[in-house]
Amino acid sequence: MEQDLRGLFQQALEDEPVPPPGDPARVAMVHGRRIRRRRGLLAAGAAAAVVAVAAVALNTALAPAAPRPALPAGEAMKAPACTAPDQASEVAVFLAPDITTAQRDGLRSLLQADPVVRGLRFETRDEAFVRFQQLWADSPDFASSVRADSLPESFRMTLAEPSAYPAFAARFRGRAGVQDVAGSACPESGR
Amino acid sequence: MTEIVSSEAGWRYSWRRERAARDEEFTAFVAAATPRLRRTAYLMCRDWHLAQDLTQLTLAKMYASWGRIWRTANLEAYSRRVLMNAVFDQRKRRSGSEVVLADLPDRPGRPVAATAELHVTLLRALATLPVQDQAIVVLRHWEDHSVDTVAEILGVSASVVKTRSMRALARLRELLGADFARQ
Numbered sequence A: 001m002e003q004d005l006r007g008l009f010q011q012a013l014e015d016e017p018v019p020p021p022g023d024p025a026r027v028a029m030v031h032g033r034r035i036r037r038r039r040g041l042l043a044a045g046a047a048a049a050v051v052a053v054a055a056v057a058l059n060t061a062l063a064p065a066a067p068r069p070a071l072p073a074g075e076a077m078k079a080p081a082c083t084a085p086d087q088a089s090e091v092a093v094f095l096a097p098d099i100t101t102a103q104r105d106g107l108r109s110l111l112q113a114d115p116v117v118r119g120l121r122f123e124t125r126d127e128a129f130v131r132f133q134q135l136w137a138d139s140p141d142f143a144s145s146v147r148a149d150s151l152p153e154s155f156r157m158t159l160a161e162p163s164a165y166p167a168f169a170a171r172f173r174g175r176a177g178v179q180d181v182a183g184s185a186c187p188e189s190g191r
Numbered sequence B: 001m002t003e004i005v006s007s008e009a010g011w012r013y014s015w016r017r018e019r020a021a022r023d024e025e026f027t028a029f030v031a032a033a034t035p036r037l038r039r040t041a042y043l044m045c046r047d048w049h050l051a052q053d054l055t056q057l058t059l060a061k062m063y064a065s066w067g068r069i070w071r072t073a074n075l076e077a078y079s080r081r082v083l084m085n086a087v088f089d090q091r092k093r094r095s096g097s098e099v100v101l102a103d104l105p106d107r108p109g110r111p112v113a114a115t116a117e118l119h120v121t122l123l124r125a126l127a128t129l130p131v132q133d134q135a136i137v138v139l140r141h142w143e144d145h146s147v148d149t150v151a152e153i154l155g156v157s158a159s160v161v162k163t164r165s166m167r168a169l170a171r172l173r174e175l176l177g178a179d180f181a182r183q
Helices: A002-012 A024-061 A073-077 A101-113 A125-135 A140-145 A162-172 B008-045 B048-064 B075-097 B115-127 B131-141 B147-154 B158-176 B178-182
Strands: A090-095 A117-123 A154-159 A178-184
Touching: A002 B008, A002 B115, A002 B131, A024 B008, A024 B048, A090 A101, A090 A162, A101 A117, A101 A154, A117 A125, A154 A162, A162 A178, B008 B048, B008 B075, B008 B131, B048 B075, B075 B131, B075 B147, B115 B131, B115 B158, B131 B147, B131 B158, B147 B158
Parallel strands: none
Antiparallel strands: A090 A154, A090 A178, A117 A154
C-alpha cells in the first residue's frame, strides 16, 4: 500500500506547471521583513503589558518599602523576587536606544573610575536577549515574542558596598544616554 | 561573555556581514526546498496556484524568523510545519464561506473505471479525510518522513500519528476500492 501511494502521488504531480517567473527568495525576503515588522510591533505591546503587570506586582509585594513611582523596561530583565531598592550588589545601567558612541564611552570611563564599581562589563542586546529567553523560559510565548533588538544594552557591575546603591543610582539616573538604573540584591548566576 | 564591544563601527560591520551570510543561506534554502514544498502543498490542496501561494507564504514566514532558526532548527521539518499551518489556516478560512466538495462516489468500494485515473481518485479521497489526517498521509507516504518527524511537524504525539495514519489508510483503501488493493 505504501509503495502504491508514493507511485500514485508521483502520478498526481505529473501535471506540475512551470513555476511562475521571479525569484522566490527575494519575494520571500520582502514579505518576510514585513511580517517581522508586524511581529515587532506586537511584541513591543506584549512587553509593555508584561512590564506594567510586573510593576503592579512588585509595588504590591514591596508595599512596606519606599514606593517607587514607575518601573523601567529593564525590570522585565530580572527575577522579581530579587529586587531590593535600598541595598543592591548587582547593578545594571540600562542604556537608552538612541545613545551615542561618545555618551557610551563617557559612561564607561565614568563607571570604570567609580570607586564602588567592581567587575564592570557591557551587555549587548544579543546577550540580553539570550538571558531574557532563559529568564522567561517558562512562558515561551512571551519569550519568543521579544526580539533581540527590542531589549536595551546595559553596563553590568557589582557594587563593593550594597548600601551604596541608592547614592549610585541617583548619580547615574537621568544622565544622558541612561534609560534607567536597576539593582538587585541577589548575585546573578552564570557569570 | 565579558568582552566589551569596543567600537560601534566594528559592531555594525560584523552585523552586516552576518546578515549577508544569513541571506545567502536563505537563498540556498529556498532553491533547495521550494520544489518539494510546492508539491507537498499541491497534494494538500489540489490547486497549483494555491500551492504556489502557500509555498511563498511559508518562505516569507521562515525568513521572518530566519535569524532565530537558520543555525538551530531542523529546517526541513520546520518548513513542513510552517507549510502545514498555512494549509490549516487557509482551510479554516475557506470552510467559513465554502462547502467542502467531496466529489466522490457516495458508495465506497465502487470500482474505479480506469487505472490511469486512480491518482485523481486518490487525491479526491484524500480530500474527504480530516485535514490533519491528510497531512499525516502526505508527510508519511509522500515525503517519507518518519513517524517521529511527522509527530514533531504536526505537534502531536507519535502514537497519534500511528493510529491516525492507520485509520486514514484504511479509509482510503475503502474509498478507492478493490482496484487499489490489487495495484
